[in-house]
Amino acid sequence: MEHITLLLAIVIVTALVFDFTNGFHDTANAMATTISTGALKPKTAVAMSAALNLVGAFLSVEVAKTISSGLVTEAGITPEVIFAALVGAILWNLMTWLIGLPSSSSHALMGGLIGATIASVGVSGVNGGTVVTKVLIPAIAAPLVAGIAAFLASRLTYKIGKNADEKATAKGYRTGQIASAGLVSLAHGTNDAQKTMGIITLALVAGGVLSPGSNPPMWVILSAGLAIAMGTYLGGWRIIRTMGKGLTDLQPQQGFAAQTSAASVILASSNLGFSLSTTHSCSGAVMGAGLGRKGGVVRWSTATRMFVAWGLTLPAAGLVAAGSEFVTKQGDWGVAAVAVFLIGACTAIWFVSRRQVVDHTNVNDVSADAEPAGVVTAAIAAVTPPPAGTPANDDLKTTIPAPAPAGSEPTQPATV
Structure with missing residues (x-):
């Protein structure tokens, strides 16, 4: 590490900041269903997930190789390019976290890297074949495969346990959820921690520290x-x-099916070097499991906003990264200006998040008062209007008194 310059040190620290945001942004992938079904207490769940993420980081380096030497050409890539890429990825992570939307940290990183590389050396700096085969195809295939697997697994679990005692079955699947959540956490560490390893390795190569x-x-x-x-x-x-x-x-049966299906897809892709999104895989599995129970539903208004965020991730992170790269190319003052902008933007997002605090004490509360709101939420909702004839927000239901005719007894509240 003796040849690491100040700029390279800044890039490495920024990469670790991105890794930190990746951790809290994607905790939901492993533990959301475990917490929502009551299989684990919230703080216990995240502590377990953190430990297994750390273990998973040591299991493989295949995905790191895809990031460090497959996605973009190493020739012409400078530490400034990587710094700009990380700025785009971090800001997208924080914005989607603020509004509570599960989007891909992986795609934010890759979008930032592609955008900054194009701004620096042109389209020739991006390996298009790798982007298609190891990024775009897995982005589409992973949620579909995980969703179908979770759907079938949920149907199978209900079919097997249809004559069993309901309480005993739920208790057994809650225990199974703990094991499957641990597997997802391990898979997340194996896949996502490697992306930061890859980006730091790429920076070290660009800085001449590694071959x-x-x-x-x-x-x-x-x-x-x-x-x-x-x-x-x-x-x-x-x-x-x-x-x-x-x-x-x-229900616990569905949570177990969703987590097991997602973990299988993520671990398989890690061994193949596919840099897929754990968020896409887990979200697809949750929706598949939701439809796998008879009478189960998916709240498509929320899902649609999530899909829009997925589609915006690569271009949005890429555009911010490209703009940051343009500034950093101006010299040391440009790097300093981008660093100040990143710190200021992160601080502003944190202060906005304090207006409506969501933590382990109210994470399972879905009341209207606890829902994150803001300009970005409105913007995403504006481009994803609900189908004609449906309520504007089917995630929440509000009970209001129905008007009673004069002189009659009050009627029961009506739900809208």
Whole structure:
């Protein structure tokens, strides 16, 4: 590490900050259903997830190789480019966390890296074949495969247990949820921590510290694992609420099916070097499990807003990263200006989040007063209007008194 410059040190610290935001942004992937069904208490769940994320970071480096030497060409990539990419990814993570939408930290990072690379060296700096085969195709396939698997698994669990005692069955599946949630956490550490390992390795190659094609050094693996574990322990309570209660109502059987299906997809992709989104996989599994129970429903207004956020992730992070790269190219003052902008934006988002606090004490509360709101929520809702004839927000129901005819007894409240 003796050749690390000040700029390279800034890039490494920023990468670990991204890893930290990745941890609390994606905690919902592993623990939302476990918390919503009562299988684990919220703080216990995130502590367990944090420990297993750390363990998972040491299991493989295949995804890190995809990020460090597959997505973009190493020639012409400078530490400034990587810094700009991280700025775009961090800001998108924080904005979607603020409004409680499960979006992909992985795609935010890759979108930022692609945008900054194009702004620096042009389209030729991006390996289009790798983007298609190891990013875009898994982005579509992962939620579909996980959703279908969770749907079938939910149907099977209800069919097997249709004559069993309901309380005993629920208790057994809650125990199974703890094990499956642990598997998802392990898979998340294996897949997502590697992305930060890959980006730091790419920065070290760009700075001349490592030779092209090198594997992540042990100190990179350890620091990335610790950063994502600490972020996970903080708990992304806003997104946990959306995943656990906002998309659908899950019973323990469905939660177990969703988590097991998602973990299988994530672990398989990690071994193949596919940099898929754990958020996409887990969200698809939750929706599949929601439809797998007879009478189960998915709240499609929430799902549609989530899909829009997924579609915006790559271009939004890429545009911010491209703008940041333009400024950083101006020299040291440009890097300093982007750093100040990032710190200021992060601080502003944190202060806005304090207006409506969501934490372990109210994570399962879906009352209107507790829902995150703001300009960004309104913007996403504006481009995803509900179908004609449906309420504007089917996630929440409000009970109001129905008017009674003069002289008659008051009627029961009507639900709208």
